[in-house]
Amino acid sequence: MAKVLSGAGLRGQVAGKTALSTVGKSGSGLTYRGYDIKDLANTCEFEEVAYLILKGNLPTASELADYKASLKNMRGLPDSLKEVLERIPADAHPMDVLRTGCSFLGNIEGEADFDQQQNVTDRMLAVFPSIICYWYRFSHDGVRIDVETNDDSIGGHFLHMLHGEAPKALFEKVMHVSLILYAEHEFNASTFTARVCASTLSDIHSCITGAIGSLRGPLHGGANEAAMDMIEKFKSADQAEEELMGMLARKDKIMGFGHAIYSESDPRNDIIKGWSEKLAAEVGDDVLYPVSVRCEEVMWREKKLFCNADFFHASAYNFMNIPTKLFTPIFVMSRLTGWAAHVMEQREDNRIIRPSAEYTGEEYRDVPPINAR
Ligand SMILES: CC(=O)SCCNC(=O)CCNC(=O)[C@H](O)C(C)(C)COP(=O)(O)OP(=O)(O)OC[C@H]1O[C@@H](n2cnc3c(N)ncnc32)[C@H](O)[C@@H]1OP(=O)(O)O
Numbered sequence: 001m002a003k004v005l006s007g008a009g010l011r012g013q014v015a016g017k018t019a020l021s022t023v024g025k026s027g028s029g030l031t032y033r034g035y036d037i038k039d040l041a042n043t044c045e046f047e048e049v050a051y052l053i054l055k056g057n058l059p060t061a062s063e064l065a066d067y068k069a070s071l072k073n074m075r076g077l078p079d080s081l082k083e084v085l086e087r088i089p090a091d092a093h094p095m096d097v098l099r100t101g102c103s104f105l106g107n108i109e110g111e112a113d114f115d116q117q118q119n120v121t122d123r124m125l126a127v128f129p130s131i132i133c134y135w136y137r138f139s140h141d142g143v144r145i146d147v148e149t150n151d152d153s154i155g156g157h158f159l160h161m162l163h164g165e166a167p168k169a170l171f172e173k174v175m176h177v178s179l180i181l182y183a184e185h186e187f188n189a190s191t192f193t194a195r196v197c198a199s200t201l202s203d204i205h206s207c208i209t210g211a212i213g214s215l216r217g218p219l220h221g222g223a224n225e226a227a228m229d230m231i232e233k234f235k236s237a238d239q240a241e242e243e244l245m246g247m248l249a250r251k252d253k254i255m256g257f258g259h260a261i262y263s264e265s266d267p268r269n270d271i272i273k274g275w276s277e278k279l280a281a282e283v284g285d286d287v288l289y290p291v292s293v294r295c296e297e298v299m300w301r302e303k304k305l306f307c308n309a310d311f312f313h314a315s316a317y318n319f320m321n322i323p324t325k326l327f328t329p330i331f332v333m334s335r336l337t338g339w340a341a342h343v344m345e346q347r348e349d350n351r352i353i354r355p356s357a358e359y360t361g362e363e364y365r366d367v368p369p370i371n372a373r
Pocket residue numbers: 218219220221223252253254255256257258259260261305308309310
């Protein structure tokens with residue numbers, strides 16, 4: 001059954017056209033350029049899906065090899081950007097670090113012309129993991145890491161820089177899946193931010209910087225971090241149930257549940273949940289995964305609310321020893337593809353986005369002199 005889409009928040013209103021993805025077309029489905037998310041997550045590497053989203057078609061083996069090689073060559077950080085990152089304190093939020101990093105990149109490697117949009121996007125795709133990890137390791141461990149590693153994938157590059165050693169094959173695989181699941185989602189809040197900015201014919205770094213800001217909030221991408229903050233407090237599945245019942249009675253928002261478009265399930269959840277279970281077995285977890293499963297059962301039983309893409313990402317990332325504050329930046333590393341493709345699509349057939357407002361303020365009135373107010 002489709003969700004009733006009407007009311008506040010522009011819900012259900014068509015705000016433009018896209019050929020990039022369908023969300024909830026049959027209640028719960030998700031496709032990128034016509035391909036089912038399950039097939040993409042089962043069979044592809046993230047770089048293949050990034051290529052699909054950004055360039056329009058799945059790459060051949062040689063196109064993929066060339067694409068990965070060119071991304072690998074773009075991992076380096078300019079000295080001036082390193083200096084900026086070194087000045088950001090350890091207690092800053094990494095989403096703010098990434099927002100600043102992206103914005104600064106727009107100053108030193110700006111998009112001089114729209115015909116550079118593909119190259120500039122590829123550069124951001126390659127360098128965002130470097131920005132996050134360089135700042136994180138410098139501010140937390142006091143080391144200046146080498147960001148130009150030889151890792152085969154974006155996810156592997158990220159984990160290698162973060163942990164100072166090449167990741168296990170399973171962890172790299174899960175990063176591929178995670179980045180694929182997060183890559184694109186039609187007119188969600190952060191993508192819409194990017195498109196509004198693009199519609200003024202602004203540069204792509206401005207569009208992406210704004211989108212990072214929108215993704216940061218806990219009602220959107222920030223929910224994976226918020227979900228982790230919640231589940232790590234529960235020491236057993238029974239405690240999770242008890243606490244959750246209390247939260248529901250107090251009408252608290254439970255992060256990682258519900259969706260603006262999907263009505264019965266988020267197709268990304270089953271996929272990341274399956275990988276979270278495998279990771280739990282790999283690392284010998286017997287608390288966090290059962291706690292997460294119990295939360296899912298209670299929320300469905302009590303409220304018919306289902307896990308969205310963010311909920312089981314929390315445990316999956318935790319099992320890979322990724323600090324909670326870096327969860328949403330990983331979302332950025334992936335969603336950048338969707339944002340950039342939407343910017344390009346907006347530019348192709350542009351009209352400035354400028355809706356109207358229903359006025360609810362005062363009737364017309366005269367300005368009283370200052371001494372009469
Ligand atoms: C990748 C992503 O961005 S996915 C989304 C990530 N965000 C979260 O996980 C945050 C928690 N979830 C939410 O806040 C919401 O479900 C949103 C923002 C995702 C969608 O918001 P909406 O479309 O406005 O929600 P919807 O119309 O389905 O809400 C219906 C009712 O369920 C409630 N509800 C929805 N989600 C939740 C939740 N997670 N916990 C508790 N109650 C909820 C709403 O408060 C609303 O109750 P009301 O009718 O008494 O006001």
